[in-house]
Amino acid sequence: MPRPDRQRLRQRFIEFLTKKDLRMTAQRHAIIDSVFNTEEHFTADQLLEWSRRVDKSVSRATVYRTLPLLTECGLLREMDFGKDHKFYDPNYAEHPNHNHIICQDCERIVEFESEKIEELEDEITNRLGFKVKSQRLQITASCEEFKRKGACTKKQG
């Protein structure tokens, strides 16, 4: 999947804040810098650490207060991988319908998109009287390569 346009995403957040009469602060700058600097899933704790490298004054509370804003704005998506903490996926901003394969052998996570699956989801959901707003599909899988070599090296896409 192509790299995100960081400047555009930042602009989207600023407009979101403005529209809600919220304010841009140094801490929020540090946080979105960190968010747009990765394409990996991350935790609140990781985001705190990254943000503090940009601006030491960022507190844990501010990170936890900013995450829902980023989520509501559509720049992040909360993910549950069965752990006791949430993960956040920064790739939904540009690819709102992507899916995940979680390799149970090496814990690698691969993302993919499928129009055919989207179409089927739409069709079935409509038939049941609903209209799709969003979807999340997680496939837990094993990896033949891992069994042979001890690691998964396949790339996504």
Add this chain to the structure above:
Amino acid sequence: MPRPDRQRLRQRFIEFLTKKDLRMTAQRHAIIDSVFNTEEHFTADQLLEWSRRVDKSVSRATVYRTLPLLTECGLLREMDFGKDHKFYDPNYAEHPNHNHIICQDCERIVEFESEKIEELEDEITNRLGFKVKSQRLQITASCEEFKRKGACTKKQG
């Protein structure tokens, strides 16, 4: 979807316990009675309440210690609906590949199965070098009926 065969599921759990040198107890009886008495998703707290109606001696700790056993045995599946507690779905035992539509208007949850989606999942996952072990698909949707009448009345299936 057809009703589950409660006797068979109970038997499956007992065999699972035996195989692991674990023991059947009065409390576990009360818990699985309660689990197989519903087709709805439930929380640990609800299960405690139901189990205590069967056997007052059931403690919260025992419920929390039994839930992972039922999950490992394949009789329950942990679900995350974005709340701060887990839900458990008793329908995976008989329908291991079913999916969920969550109505964001009325919070109703509808289950459905689709062989076509399963096939696509298999195909894509194989192409990427993996083998599907399990999958979970959640569709968040809106409901036209709700907008007109203030409630969703559609039934699943």
Add this chain to the structure above:
DNA sequence: ATCAATGCAAATAATTTGCAAAAAG
């Protein structure tokens, strides 16, 4: 008898919140 299972109460850990001080618009 032996070892797993229990209830209880205390511990854990991610997230949330109250509040007084600081900063944005």
Add this chain to the structure above:
DNA sequence: CTTTTTGCAAATTATTTGCATTGAT
């Protein structure tokens, strides 16, 4: 100036765990 935002520390809450005792096999 007014209102939002912040950091801090304390609170919250689902879940887990240590331990002495009970119960299944």
